[in-house]
Amino acid sequence: MSIPSWHVDLWARLQARRQRGALPHALLLCGPQGLGKRDFMRRFVRGLLCQHPHDGDACGTCRSCLLLDAGTHPDYVALSYGLRKDGVQRSDIVVDQVRELSARLCTASQFGGWQIASIDPADAMNTAAANALLKTLEEPATQTMLILVADAPWRMPATIRSRCQRIDFQLPKPEEALAWLQQVGVRDAQAALAAAGGNPGLAQIWAKEDALTQRQEVRKDLAALASGRGDALAMGKRWLDDAPEQRLWFAAQAVADEMRARATAQAAPLASTLDGENLMAWYDAVNRTREALRGPLRGDLLLLELLGRWR
Template sequence: MSIPPWHVEHWTRLQARRERDALPHALLLCGPRGLGKRDFLQRFVRGLLCMHPSNGEACGSCRSCLLFAAGTHPDYVALSYGLRKDGVQRSEIVVDQIRELSARLATSSQFGGWQIASIDPADAMNAAAANALLKTLEEPASQTMLILVADEAWRMPATIRSRCQRIDFQLPDEPASLAWLQQTGIRDPQAALAAAGGNPGLARIWSEEGALAQRQEVRKDLTALAAGRGDAIEMGKRWLDGGAEQRLWFAAQAVADEIRARAAAQTGPLSSGLDTESLGAWYDAANRTREALRGPLRGDLLLLELLGRWR
């Protein structure tokens, strides 16, 4: 696995604490999506559970490593979205899951070492679940570690965040991002990085998924709608069926480009008839809609309202 350069400092610090036998009982891995937080988690946990680690890296061949690779290690549990009684996946992590996890962590390690649990995404815990987790964080058992992973840590209660050793994965500078993207074989890394808002991890993911073509499609949709050629209902349905949150990201990005172009007295990419103030309001509305799509409201109506305002 290729280790991103922005992982090195975090890894070195954690391993130094491990050498001093000073690892915390709770870690919070946070930062924008795409920066490899979950790869970092897997790498760290494997090394922590390994019977013969070298500089924190797992050997990959001991019994512990083999069990971890098979997903059956008795001293590691990964908590994420559960299923409701009707078999449908939940959209949040609930209190019963946290209570079961706390009971699990209260038992002894079967291998005589660390007992580790991860919660991902930790920012999906509802209020009751977060309150239940506080008890475990305040009274950790010996040789237990709780690792929380969150793309949007601000959603979590401050009481949870303050009780964890926080590891912030931040966007590297542009030269480092471009160098890494070139090493991973991404075509046109400059365009990919711009589309991803400077996030090299997302740039790689979106390039591999062909999302840059979707970015152009979104711009064409908005241009057509501004000229009165597009159908907002058809467009909203197509956006909803093909990754609406990502399309809204690209839409907001295009509007930001339009605003910057006007400020420089240049022609924008969308040929919108909205004035600059209205463009700014639509940009905010697009981001609010992207957020609202995660809730219980009907996505088609949310998109129709937004696109109707654009037209």
């Protein structure tokens, strides 16, 4: 596995705390999606549970490592979206899951070392689940480690965030991100990085999924609507059926480019008739709609309203 260069300092600081015997009982790994938080977490968990670690990394061959690879290690539990009684996957993490996790952490380690639990995505806990977790954070059992992973930590209560040692994953410098993309074999890395807003992980994913084609489709759709040629209803349905949050990301980018073009007296790529104030308002509306798609509101109506405002 290629270790991203922006992980190096974070890893070194965490391992220094481990060597001093000063690891916290709770970690919060947070930052934009695509920066490798989950790979970092798995690497750390493996090293912490390994019977023969080297510089914090797991040996890969001991009994503990083999059990982790098989998903049956008795001292590690991973909590994520569960299933409802009807078998449908939940869209949040609920209180019963957290209570079961807390009870698990109160038991003794079967290997005589760390008991580790991860919650991912931690920002998907509902209010009752977060309140239940608070007690575990306030009264941790001996040699237990709770690792929370969140792309949007602001959705979590401040009482949870304040009781965790926070590790922030931030966007690397453009030249660092570009070098990594080239190292892992991403073609047209510059264009992919620009589409991902400087996020190398997203750029890698989108390059594999040919998201740059989708980015161009979004721009063509917005230009068509602006000229009166597009159908907002049909367009909204098409967006909803194919990665709507990603399409809204690209829509926000396109409008930002439109505003920059106007500011520098260049030809506006979307040729929108909206004035500067309404362009900014629509840009804000795009981001609110991305957030609202996570909730219970009907996505088709959200997109229809948004695209209708653009037209």
